[in-house]
Amino acid sequence: MNYQSLSVAELSAERDRLQAAHREFCSHGLSLNMARGKPSPTQLDLSAAFLGAPHTHLSATGTDCRNYSTLNDLPETAALFSELLGVPEDYIIVGGNSSLNLMYDTLCRMLLFGTLGSEPWVHNKQRKFLCPAPGYDRHFAVTEALGFELITIPMTETGPDMDLVERLVAEDENIKGIWNIPLYSNPGGVVYSDETVERLARMKTAAPDFRIMWDNAYGVHHLYEPVALRDIFEACEQAGNLDRVFYFFSTSKVSFPGGGVAMMAMSPANKEEALRRISIQTIGADKLNQLRLLHNLPTAEAVHAHMRKQADLLRPRFEEVLTTLERELGDSGLAHWNSPRGGYFISVDVLPGCAKRVVALAREAGVTLTGAGATFPYKKDPKDSNIRLAPTYPGIEELRQAVDLFCLCVKLAGAEKLLAEAQ
């Protein structure tokens, strides 16, 4: 049923029917959560062995990982990430338990020290950052808290709107960088095209210290056959802009969220500068947790095999949501959405002006969704249209209830809106 073509009387009847169904849902006393990209307990059980002791406390080179050593000194961790991600091993800095923390600290260093001879960014009161949206709320929050003006860049099916990006960075030297989740973006599931990656790598920037924040959070998180991503380092090197990119990854969604190992990678010049500064900040990351990772997943193939087991758990959840969306909303004219091939989210666009209403209706019935607007800078979706669904945490049966309710709320909010417009 296409709601857009209903008469006012039909819409009104439908609205009443949906309201009754919504009241019925409210009486069930549901308490479900589709808000956060968290693994389910079943998925975490796949990593049970990671909780235990590593088989040895010695590194491959004989370092006693129970003791102080020096920064970035467990070469086998970098070697694993290098093999896994196709990033040169000598570009890698292994961090603690949080890639978000590495990103925040990287930007703090830019603010306090500048980079490779540039002025500290903190002295530039007009500093700005490009935020492809819908995107990851925590990225946007970092640059907002650090005093950047956030510039929204519309996301397309091949990545950020590169015509707009190129124009802005060429003319405004206060634009210091751009956020990216290039593979299975949060929430859109977008995979950057080769052309997008190459344009980011070679575009002319007014700021000589412009930086690409390349958060490859879902770099090995395929739901189906792996999708290839153009090598950002290679593209930047070919364009003569090797220092332009800061690359991030973590095993938070390989083993345990907040209990894994994070890394970043950057050009030799950037890395030398970063290590020099980080060596003042800390003696080193937790090497014992790196050993736990290495002993359970010693090779890239072991990681991929582990991730295939996770995909076997995640795929039915995604397909449950997508099948229901198609069945309930496919011809409604009230919503469209993506069909991601990996990552943790499904992005749904409802009728403009309806997202907050949908989230509120769902909450009334006991289903928590990501707050409407959260996927945009300043938490303000200009169209009030985008909603992020996170199907990974609930069990299949709970998910079924939650997505049924979600579709009902989309229809109810849509009918309300169309009625208001018709009157």
Added chain:
Amino acid sequence: MNYQSLSVAELSAERDRLQAAHREFCSHGLSLNMARGKPSPTQLDLSAAFLGAPHTHLSATGTDCRNYSTLNDLPETAALFSELLGVPEDYIIVGGNSSLNLMYDTLCRMLLFGTLGSEPWVHNKQRKFLCPAPGYDRHFAVTEALGFELITIPMTETGPDMDLVERLVAEDENIKGIWNIPLYSNPGGVVYSDETVERLARMKTAAPDFRIMWDNAYGVHHLYEPVALRDIFEACEQAGNLDRVFYFFSTSKVSFPGGGVAMMAMSPANKEEALRRISIQTIGADKLNQLRLLHNLPTAEAVHAHMRKQADLLRPRFEEVLTTLERELGDSGLAHWNSPRGGYFISVDVLPGCAKRVVALAREAGVTLTGAGATFPYKKDPKDSNIRLAPTYPGIEELRQAVDLFCLCVKLAGAEKLLAEAQ
């Protein structure tokens, strides 16, 4: 033999004898290290159980510690630190694996945001920090890297020279803080007297946002009966300056260096501000490692029992060094030193102008000491006199060789200097 009272001829003969003995040492091909405050492998073996899996992945309140949750959300970790250190539980923020990192980040927040309404410190180009010396080189390096001018404050037997501290902070609003290791200071082993703590708490500061960095690194690291330290929070609260202090601790030298759990504590106003900012930086610290700590050391008494076992290993090392220093140098007139009751270091003052020479002579013979000057701001000991000995890592037999050589080097450098002065 008091070298100060020898004739030139006697000194010359002694110098020749010492040079021959030094050459003999050099031929032994030693390779020993007394430079860093690292536990020995035997000491780390005491914590073997900490490598393994915690008994459960659930917190006391049912949080699945394998998954994302929110910042500072494992109350039992804060409860343990509160019981252990006598710090109010609701002042505590639990961090990652490094208290140094917490200190660095805390100062970065002051630089970028100011605190409780004050101007960001980064905009004050004349910012300064007080550095009681001899002290911890990594503290000084943090404030140097963050753009503070470092002001050396002489250490006394009861803490920093408080007459000087009080005068400086009262007259210079650019002085933003002071470093402290109040219990068994690095390297002097100094325990701050109650009066020192109270004067720090109540002194008038020209800067309203002056901060005490209170690194209680050796808070439970007693070699003999525990020594009490005046409660800094209580003293600050009584003086109406509760927001003045940032308190730090970690289990790096309880379980594994760089593999333990760090914490900080601060007034409710400071904590609210810090958590608000840290919640942008990271989703949270590694809770699984907190569970490992909690399951092995569930109570303060369990920690104290564990630390007594470590003290049983450390005490003979310290006593070996102190006995040899007394025997070889006690009446030499060439050195004086402390006899610490806890912590990780012994601080030796040799004749002015001799510390670099002693370290170089020891290195020639294969014994690495902490670099001369490292215990002072900018790595410059104005008297070239202080040397930090770290007796914790080598085995007893190695330590005996190393400290024998050290005493020889002190005597040789001393004889050289006295001869040069006499000629």
